[in-house]
Every structure is written in C-alpha cells, then in structure tokens.
Amino acid sequence: MPVYEDVAYFLTGLITTWPQVLSQGLVFEAGHLQRCEQEFLQGYFEHEAIPWEIIRLFRLKLMLQKWSAKTLSVQRQPGSRYASTVRQRLLHRFFYKTVTAMLDGRLSPTSSSRGQTRCTPQPTSAAAATRPQRSDELLQLSRRLDWRFLLPEPRLQQVAYFGPAESTLVTALKTFSESLTMQSEAPAAARTATPPRFAVVIAVAPAPAALAEISEVLLPGGCLYVELGSVFAGRKRRAGQGWRQALSGPQEYVAALQRLGFEQVVAYWHRPSFAAAAQIIPLRDPLALQFVLGRRSHDWKNRLISALERAALHSGALARWIGCVSLVARKASLT
Known part of the structure; x- marks a missing residue:
C-alpha cells in the first residue's frame, strides 16, 4: 500500500x-x-x-x-x-x-x-x-469544522469561543484556527469591556438573552456561529435554568439575532450529529429537507427515524424536534 x-x-x-x-x-x-x-x-x-x-x-x-x-x-x-x-x-x-x-x-x-x-x-x-x-x-x-464553508470566508483567523472548555470542537478550533480566544474563561465584566476584535465568534448552547453580550466582541461584518443541542441535551446542560429556556428553538434565536441587527440568519440541521455530520441541511429549504428525508434505507431503524422526521416536518415541529441545529449570522457592517 x-x-x-x-x-x-x-x-x-x-x-x-x-x-x-x-x-x-x-x-x-x-x-x-x-x-x-x-x-x-x-x-x-x-x-x-x-x-x-x-x-x-x-x-x-x-x-x-x-x-x-x-x-x-x-x-x-x-x-x-x-x-x-x-x-x-x-x-x-x-x-x-x-x-x-x-x-x-x-x-x-x-x-x-x-x-x-x-x-x-x-x-x-x-x-x-x-x-x-x-x-x-x-x-x-477538520470534519468537525465543515460548517466553516457556510461562512463568506472559510479560513478561521481571529476566533472567539463561548462554550465548554473541553470538546472536540475546541480541539478542532485550536488545530485549524490561526488564533482562538476562550471567552468563556474570562469574567463577564472583562468580556463586556473588550472592544470588538473578532471576525468569527462561536457560541455553544447559549441562552437567547446572552446573544447580545456575545455579539459585542464581534467585528461589524463578522460572522456568528451558534450550535444548539436538542431539547433534552439543552435541559441537561442548563440545569436549573427552567424549561422555557431549554425549549427555546431556532426560531427564538433567529428572532433574537434579527433584533440585534444581524443579517442573513440561517438555521442548519447537522444530521445525525455535530461531531459526525453526514449532512448539513438548511432548515428553510423545503426541497433539501424533502430530498434528505425521502431517501430509502434498508435498515428498519433508519426507516423509522426518517418516518418520524417526515411526520415532524409535515406538522411544522421539525425544528424543535431534531437534535443538532446551528445558526450562521452576519453582523451588520457600519455605514
């Protein structure tokens, strides 16, 4: 060989x-x-x-x-x-x-x-x-960072990260980004006082109310990437913060980002998971969803999962039911 x-x-x-x-x-x-x-x-x-x-x-x-x-x-x-x-x-x-x-x-x-x-x-x-x-x-x-090709500039340069300190995402960012700043390790007051200097900001399972603080370190015209877990994963990570926050779906995050002045806010479904995504599907594209969920499988488990996903799609509850959703948004440039 x-x-x-x-x-x-x-x-x-x-x-x-x-x-x-x-x-x-x-x-x-x-x-x-x-x-x-x-x-x-x-x-x-x-x-x-x-x-x-x-x-x-x-x-x-x-x-x-x-x-x-x-x-x-x-x-x-x-x-x-x-x-x-x-x-x-x-x-x-x-x-x-x-x-x-x-x-x-x-x-x-x-x-x-x-x-x-x-x-x-x-x-x-x-x-x-x-x-x-x-x-x-x-x-x-590198496959853990396939989402970077959804950004205008796939090369990760000055990156800020809000989220757990230990994960495969952090390891991949340390390997492939030019500069990674772990904002989660800094006090909230220090983060607020930091002037915006990052072209890309990554946040893992933040609360919708925390998006305003996160956006402050992002340069105008920069991109924000947010990973949202499932309802149950979110509940486990944010124990004690209430079901209302744990049940916050992509729509709530999209609305919050739009209120903050973000542009081109798009939600994507990482299937089956963030770490082993075989497909990254835009949730606002019905044709892409129908194509993915319409495929036939020889495995009865996959057929059952696809049937449940199709039912959730037709009922309009797919975005809340699926487990791994990401958001890509661009901060408005100064005019």
Missing part, C-alpha cells in the same frame, strides 16, 4: 466524503471550495510539498462536480439524480487512482506552472509510520 494513500484519499475524496447533500448542490456551493482549496490543502500538509499538478487535478474535479451539481439542481429528476450519483462515483474512483499513482512516484523535483520547483523526497520509515495516523486525525478534526 503506498505511503501517501491516505493523502490521496483526502485529496480525491474531500468532496464526496463530505455531506452527501453537497453532491446534490443543495447545501454547500462548490464556489466556496473552489476559492480556497489551494490554501486549504497546503495548510493541512505543511510538512510536505504538494505538486501543482495535484492541485490542478483537484481543481478540475471541483469544476466537474460543480457542473454535475448544477445539472442536477436544474433537472430535479430521478434519472438525472441517478446519473449524477454514478458520475460522482466514477470521478472519485478515477481521481483517487490518479492521485495515488502521482504521489507514489514522487521521487524527483516537480516543476509547477508558476516556474517554481518543489522537492519531493521519499519520507523516512518513521515518518511513514506516523503520517497516515496523523493525517487521518487531522481529517476527522
């Missing part, structure tokens, strides 16, 4: 292993990925050079998948949906084999289209033994 096979899988499977709705063009837009894929890839594998041929190959795949998603979003027919799925699988298989072969044969310098030459030495046995495990850990951590 090639030493770089895990890297090849990351490069070629980055899109198809992400939320399945992505390939249908219903949640993410390929333009976000196309704009930052070069910096994104180089940031993950700084310990070795990635040839420009691989980056160009990856960019070509993005363009083809963007065309495939656009075609499906226009036709919306079962035949075109099946054809798109087949195209996605063929693309993944072709690019995986191609990139694996290219990475496996990197024994000489590689010339880039920009006139630069990058050295590609064969790694030592110690590095070969540790790199697959390390890159797999990075990939799993």
Whole structure:
C-alpha cells in the first residue's frame, strides 16, 4: 500500500466524503471550495510539498462536480439524480487512482506552472509510520469544522469561543484556527469591556438573552456561529435554568439575532450529529429537507427515524424536534 494513500484519499475524496447533500448542490456551493482549496490543502500538509499538478487535478474535479451539481439542481429528476450519483462515483474512483499513482512516484523535483520547483523526497520509515495516523486525525478534526464553508470566508483567523472548555470542537478550533480566544474563561465584566476584535465568534448552547453580550466582541461584518443541542441535551446542560429556556428553538434565536441587527440568519440541521455530520441541511429549504428525508434505507431503524422526521416536518415541529441545529449570522457592517 503506498505511503501517501491516505493523502490521496483526502485529496480525491474531500468532496464526496463530505455531506452527501453537497453532491446534490443543495447545501454547500462548490464556489466556496473552489476559492480556497489551494490554501486549504497546503495548510493541512505543511510538512510536505504538494505538486501543482495535484492541485490542478483537484481543481478540475471541483469544476466537474460543480457542473454535475448544477445539472442536477436544474433537472430535479430521478434519472438525472441517478446519473449524477454514478458520475460522482466514477470521478472519485478515477481521481483517487490518479492521485495515488502521482504521489507514489514522487521521487524527483516537480516543476509547477508558476516556474517554481518543489522537492519531493521519499519520507523516512518513521515518518511513514506516523503520517497516515496523523493525517487521518487531522481529517476527522477538520470534519468537525465543515460548517466553516457556510461562512463568506472559510479560513478561521481571529476566533472567539463561548462554550465548554473541553470538546472536540475546541480541539478542532485550536488545530485549524490561526488564533482562538476562550471567552468563556474570562469574567463577564472583562468580556463586556473588550472592544470588538473578532471576525468569527462561536457560541455553544447559549441562552437567547446572552446573544447580545456575545455579539459585542464581534467585528461589524463578522460572522456568528451558534450550535444548539436538542431539547433534552439543552435541559441537561442548563440545569436549573427552567424549561422555557431549554425549549427555546431556532426560531427564538433567529428572532433574537434579527433584533440585534444581524443579517442573513440561517438555521442548519447537522444530521445525525455535530461531531459526525453526514449532512448539513438548511432548515428553510423545503426541497433539501424533502430530498434528505425521502431517501430509502434498508435498515428498519433508519426507516423509522426518517418516518418520524417526515411526520415532524409535515406538522411544522421539525425544528424543535431534531437534535443538532446551528445558526450562521452576519453582523451588520457600519455605514
């Protein structure tokens, strides 16, 4: 097995292993990925050079998948949906084999289209033994931050965090953000006195009344990302604060953010969970919800869950019943 096979899988499977709705063009837009894929890839594998041929190959795949998603979003027919799925699988298989072969044969310098030459030495046995495990850990951590591609700028720079001090989200933020400030560890008075200086603020299960304080550290034009748990998880985390707060659904948070002057407030459903999201679905898009909940499963448990979710969707109670909802909002810019 090639030493770089895990890297090849990351490069070629980055899109198809992400939320399945992505390939249908219903949640993410390929333009976000196309704009930052070069910096994104180089940031993950700084310990070795990635040839420009691989980056160009990856960019070509993005363009083809963007065309495939656009075609499906226009036709919306079962035949075109099946054809798109087949195209996605063929693309993944072709690019995986191609990139694996290219990475496996990197024994000489590689010339880039920009006139630069990058050295590609064969790694030592110690590095070969540790790199697959390390890159797999990075990939799993990066999936915890898939929501960043919903932001105008996916690169996390100056980030403030309100929430539990120990979680996979905190670990991922410490790994992939340029600067992380744990606001939850500072006294409330100190947080209020801090001038707004963060482009991205993240809050986990805050009370609706706390959004005003949280927004004070966010720069005008910055983005706020909020994670809301289920009714029961919220009750457990906020024990003693009353059922009224625990039952606060996305609508209450959306209304609170709009009163604070936030723009483009959108709620997303992370299915099945934040840590292992296979799909990130916009709750205000009926077509995306119907597509996801209309899929058939061979597992009777999944069929039962999907039936309950469809019933909740038709009754209008889906947003309150589901477990993992996030909010993405943009603070109004100064005029």
